[in-house]
Amino acid sequence: MMALRRIAATAGLLAAVSLGSCSASARDPVEITVDPAVTHQVMNGWETTTRLWEYNKAEDRFDGSWVPISGQIYDKLVNELGINRVRIELKSGAENPVDYWSQFEAGKIGYKAFRRHYYEKINDDADPNHLNPAGVQFSHLDYQIEKMVLPIKQRVEANGEKLFINLNYVDFGQTELKGDISHARQPAEYAELIDAAFVHLKDKYGIVPDSLEVILEPDNSDHWRGRQIGEAIVATHARLKADGFDPQFIAPSTASAGRAPAFFDEMMAVPGVAPLISTLSYHRYDSPKPAVIKGIAESARSIGLSDGLVDRVSPVPGIAERAKENHISTAMLEHLSGDVAELFEDLTVGQVSAWQQYDIARKDIAGEPDEGGDYYVVVDANPNAPVIRMADRTRGLAQYFRYVRIGATRVDARSNDGDVKPVAFKNRDGGFVVVVNADRARNLIVGGLPPGRYLASYTTAKETGRELPPIVSNGTIKLSIPAAGILTLRSQPNTAPIRSAAGA
CATH class of the missing domain: 2.60.40.1180 (Golgi alpha-mannosidase II)
Structure with missing residues (x-):
């Protein structure tokens, strides 16, 4: 603690000195x-989550007001910003005999009522090798595909590229209703749901996801830890392979970048996982901004401390090292306040092949700053002439996204x-x-x-x-x-x- 206090004091002094000086060499x-x-x-895409402002939390309702102008939004998303990768989310509560998304979209229930069932998993039947179609609901998946993925895909392909599609399973522990099974503890049941989603997407839309992001932020779930992720990968790979699917596997996608190495190590200890995993993924919700890390590094050196302290402050170097040892790629796949400084660190230190801030766009609210993870902000007071602008941080990100393409x-x-x-x-x-x-x-x-x-x-x-x-x-x-x-x-x-x- 004494060393950290000395670092903080020295950092403040260094900042004060640097603000007051300027050398001629500048x-x-x-x-x-x-x-x-x-x-x-090798780069593997700039990603967005397939979400706009359909969840109207303030008014507790579904909001489809973005749909009529979505084409204009996607034109900018693909051709102005350069997005070429999408994350489609499959909530664990899709395994449920009741279709709550359709009720929400139709206005029969509000956002709060719908959210209670997000992760309410009710087993379709007692046999993970036999799917009861009435026990799974893919209406929300269909909505993302039809309203977002297909029109984005069309625009990406018009540029001579292929849209990278990442299917992401979500099972947060934040809601009251849990259901009667745990996909984390029953990997065969998890594999059944994922396989059903792949078959559904192929049969209905001719779409096969390029990757499976095994679990979104397992450190925000009830039961998902490294071992459970590993067991799910092994079971799901076998199930998908039997049906002719061979996606990339992405994990562990922890909310805390600092937890990613431990989750990864535990996951890799599961027999059979190592040859299946393609990408070590993380989010940055615990990581200091690069400018803070730089100040700590300079301060640590000025008082004779080693740079090992900096490695403990920033987990990004350790993540890259884990990936290098296992001959796989890395990806930073969500940080709402992500900016160009973080992107630079993730590219050069984290060696990431893919990167995401968060979602497509939000509806403008007067006086609300651009602090969310929305790539675009839309003023739609006049639906015939909407104003679609880049959010403030997006402007800098576009200087990377638009010109650095998949395969670079x-x-x-x-x-x-x-x-x-x-x-x-x-x-x-x-x-x-x-x-x-x-x-x-x-x-x-x-x-x-x-x-x-x-x-x-x-x-x-x-x-x-x-x-x-x-x-x-x-x-x-x-x-x-x-x-x-x-x-x-x-x-x-x-x-x-x-x-x-x-x-x-």
Whole structure:
């Protein structure tokens, strides 16, 4: 405790000093070096949860007012932001003889009444190898597919890409009604429900999920822990394989990133799990912001403490190490207040292949700040002319999402200034993308990229996606950002017209 108090005091002193000083070297160009020969993770998508504002909690009712303008929202979600991956949620209470979602959608029950049954699991019959169709309800799954997934899929495919679909089972312990079974304690029953969902999606829509995220935030459930997750994976893989399905398995998706390694270790101890798991996933609801971690690191070093203390503050390095040891990928798949600083850390330290803030959009409420995990905010006072804008943090995320596509490989990128943070990628089409988080107005020199034609844009507090003149480069590119923000440099397709502009 004494050491932590000394760190806090020193951090405050360092912050005060840094705010009052500015060296002449800050005006010098920052050198960024890209090394395509050094490769890291392969990207597997920018994700959203299939949710808008259908749950009207304030008025205790279903709200479908977004549906008539959903096409305009999805146009922006896919083509302006760059979303190419969706999470569809299957609540454990889908195993129930009563279809509560349809009642909620029809206005027969309110949100509060519907929520009581979210995780009320009532066994379809006593045999996990025999499904009673009347005992499972997929109306909410159908709603997500028809109202959200299919139109998003259409837009992604129009861009020549494939939408990545992640089926995510949810079984929180927060509601009063629990039902008469525990999927966590009865893995064969869990496997039966998941297999039924896969068969339903294939038979009705021709959709087969690319992955199964085994359990959403098991640390917020009653019975799900690492062993139960492992047993569910083994049972479900066998059941799905028998029906011709072979999805990726994603786990443990803990709400607390710090709990992910322990859940993962316990899960991997279950015989048969290791060859089945593809992705170590986590959420960031316990993790300090990168700026806080940086202050602690600087303070710890100034008083002679090792960086091991920092590793205990941030669990992200340990997560990446677990994944590396097991030859699997990582993914940060939910944090409502996620921002570009966290994304940079997750990409470069956590080595994530996929990332999600949270859901698609919310209806604007006067005076309410952009503090939720909604990618878009919609003012629909005039349904014929809705105003659909990026939420504040989305503006910076778009500088990554829009240009770094599924299949891109992260390559090495270094800066000679620790306050300017670059990350670089090579897309499957051979084009390069370099994204730079800058702490203030900066002149940049980017080296290591192949000669060619490049485009650049930046987002600051005052401007969103401001395009710079095209650049023709022989290998070194000079450009500037006028204030703190995110700058993206990207290869220009050969088919696009270009005029010569400032560049080395």
